[in-house]
Amino acid sequence: MKILVTDKDGKEHELDAVTDWSVMEVIRDSGLEMLAQCGGSCACATCHVYVDPEWIERIPEPTEEEIGMLDGAFNVNDQSRLSCQLFCSEATNGLKVKIAPGSY
Amino acid sequence: MTEAAQQTDVVIIGAGPTGLFAVFELGLNDMKCHLIDILDRPGGQCAELYPEKPIYDIPAIPMCTGQELTDRLMEQIKPFHPVFHLSQMAEKIEKQEDGSWNVTTDRGTLINCKVVVVAAGGGSFVPKKPPIKGIEEYEGISLFYAVKKMEQFRGKSVVIAGGGDSALDWVVNLQPIVKELTLIHRRDDFRAAPDTVAKMRALVAEKKMTLKIAQITSLKGQGSQIEALKLKDETGEYEYPCDTLLAFYGLTMKLGPVATFGMEFQNEVIPVNTATFETSVPGVFAIGDINTYPGKMKLILSGFHEAALMSKKAFEYVHPGRKYRFQYTTSSSDLQNKLGVEEKQEQAA
Numbered sequence: 296m297k298i299l300v301t302d303k304d305g306k307e308h309e310l311d312a313v314t315d316w317s318v319m320e321v322i323r324d325s326g327l328e329m330l331a332q333c334g335g336s337c338a339c340a341t342c343h344v345y346v347d348p349e350w351i352e353r354i355p356e357p358t359e360e361e362i363g364m365l366d367g368a369f370n371v372n373d374q375s376r377l378s379c380q381l382f383c384s385e386a387t388n389g390l391k392v393k394i395a396p397g398s399y
Numbered sequence: 400m401t402e403a404a405q406q407t408d409v410v411i412i413g414a415g416p417t418g419l420f421a422v423f424e425l426g427l428n429d430m431k432c433h434l435i436d437i438l439d440r441p442g443g444q445c446a447e448l449y450p451e452k453p454i455y456d457i458p459a460i461p462m463c464t465g466q467e468l469t470d471r472l473m474e475q476i477k478p479f480h481p482v483f484h485l486s487q488m489a490e491k492i493e494k495q496e497d498g499s500w501n502v503t504t505d506r507g508t509l510i511n512c513k514v515v516v517v518a519a520g521g522g523s524f525v526p527k528k529p530p531i532k533g534i535e536e537y538e539g540i541s542l543f544y545a546v547k548k549m550e551q552f553r554g555k556s557v558v559i560a561g562g563g564d565s566a567l568d569w570v571v572n573l574q575p576i577v578k579e580l581t582l583i584h585r586r587d588d589f590r591a592a593p594d595t596v597a598k599m600r601a602l603v604a605e606k607k608m609t610l611k612i613a614q615i616t617s618l619k620g621q622g623s624q625i626e627a628l629k630l631k632d633e634t635g636e637y638e639y640p641c642d643t644l645l646a647f648y649g650l651t652m653k654l655g656p657v658a659t660f661g662m663e664f665q666n667e668v669i670p671v672n673t674a675t676f677e678t679s680v681p682g683v684f685a686i687g688d689i690n691t692y693p694g695k696m697k698l699i700l701s702g703f704h705e706a707a708l709m710s711k712k713a714f715e716y717v718h719p720g721r722k723y724r725f726q727y728t729t730s731s732s733d734l735q736n737k738l739g740v741e742e743k744q745e746q747a748a
Contacts (some may be wrong), residue, residue, distance in 0.1 A: 332521060332652050334697075338448040341651065363590050366562045367649040369529050371585050371614065396530035 296383065300344075301393035302327050312383040318344065318392060319378040328399040335379040340367035343398045345374040346381075347391035354381060354390070369397040404511040407433045407482065408717045410502045411516045412489040412657065415443020417687030417702030418518035419472040424710035426479030427726075427734055430717045433482045433510050435489045435502070437523045442469035447524055447650060458700060468699075478739045484508050488523050490656045492683070498716075500682065505656075513682070514713045517660070517669065518702070520688040521652035529560075529646060531617055540623035542644045546573070552643060554578050558628060560615055561647030567591035569645060570608065571598050580608040581641065583630065587612050611639070618644070657689075665691060675712035676705045682716050684709045 296312045319342040330341035411418045414436035445465030487504040526544030557577045562584040602608045613632040620626045627638045662678035669685040687702035
């Protein structure tokens with residue numbers, strides 16, 4: 296099970312995902328630069344990622360809480376998500392995300 | 400400007416849960432504390448990031464919120480009368496000839512102490528800055544992240560960015576004195592208090608201000624003076640003239656001046672001796688999320704444990720020549736006196 300993560304320099308990394316881990320946790324565990332300051336409690340908006348357009352419809356929709364917390368992120372668009380709220384499973388095998396400015 | 404130094408035994412930098420509990424452990428060992436914190440209230444991340452979120456891993460408290468944990472710690476340390484210096488940042492520490500330390504804040508507060516404890520967590524909470532290249536040029540001249548003097552905005556064409564309480568409160572407060580006011584937010588939904596949102600909507604309806612659903616992508620100006628913002632919305636990108644921008648995107652943690660205090664750092668955290676939680680600088684300790692050692696886990700309960708061990712070593716600096724007495728609060732009348740246990744029992748009776 297893999298996810299593909301583009302870092303702040305535009306380089307893509309293939310990371311080993313673990314079932315039920317958040318995408319933020321997988322990114323942090325890999326050592327890629329990401330602030331993720333609140334540690335995954337949907338309280339800081341510093342794990343902001345852009346989900347690849349092909350994937351955005353295939354993952355569960357954000358909660359009201361996540362949408363609200365995105366107010367603290369920058370350059371938010373239709374692909375914006377907080378990676379602490381995206382969870383890995385077989386269904387997300389191959390998920391592509393890009394770490395957003397303001398989160399590194 | 401320096402004022403006369405205030406005297407205490409220990410200065411704790413950071414009033415989060417670890418810093419607060421350190422007051423308790425130090426207090427039991429006869430050490431008085433002052434705490435410095437950049438936030439306007441104690442609690443650190445518990446107060447700023449998750450006051451309403453439940454915490455489940457505090458020993459013997461199956462569930463409490465960040466705010467409840469803070470409130471309980473404040474209650475627990477009350478007998479030791481800690482002194483708080485809030486809304487300010489510890490800026491430097493200087494060793495004195497007599498071995499004591501002078502701690503100075505960015506507000507000019509000067510405290511002389513025998514021991515410094517850094518309990519600064521992830522660093523100081525500072526305003527989030529939009530990731531726009533060259534944004535620093537405008538800061539303090541035409542771009543602000545806080546309002547210190549309302550008068551400086553009189554007669555200006557002001558844009559306020561954000562959707563939380565800070566943004567909306569300043570919309571309501573500044574509208575009567577500015578020339579033009581625009582609120583920019585990425586969506587037509589606001590997290591601020593409903594009452595303030597209603598006031599903003601009324602101002603918009605009365606045409607006393609403008610609401611734009613858009614995001615700022617860049618700034619345009621001469622020198623340090625903003626002349627226009629580049630905004631992006633569903634229809635595309637366009638320029639929006641203004642002379643002042645107030646950006647309220649919440650707070651973020653930055654290490655700040657503590658990095659210059661002289662102790663060794665490793666990847667923005669401070670290595671410590673795990674017997675004492677002393678840093679590479681004798682008399683300066685680091686506890687909680689800001690320290691590192693083999694096996695470190697960034698948990699509140701780790702910070703509590705570290706505070707207890709730190710206190711034992713700090714005692715040697717604060718009370719040289721005095722023998723450290725290890726006691727239990729359950730049985731020691733000495734500790735119970737310090738905690739005011741008898742008074743509390745009398746009050747209860």
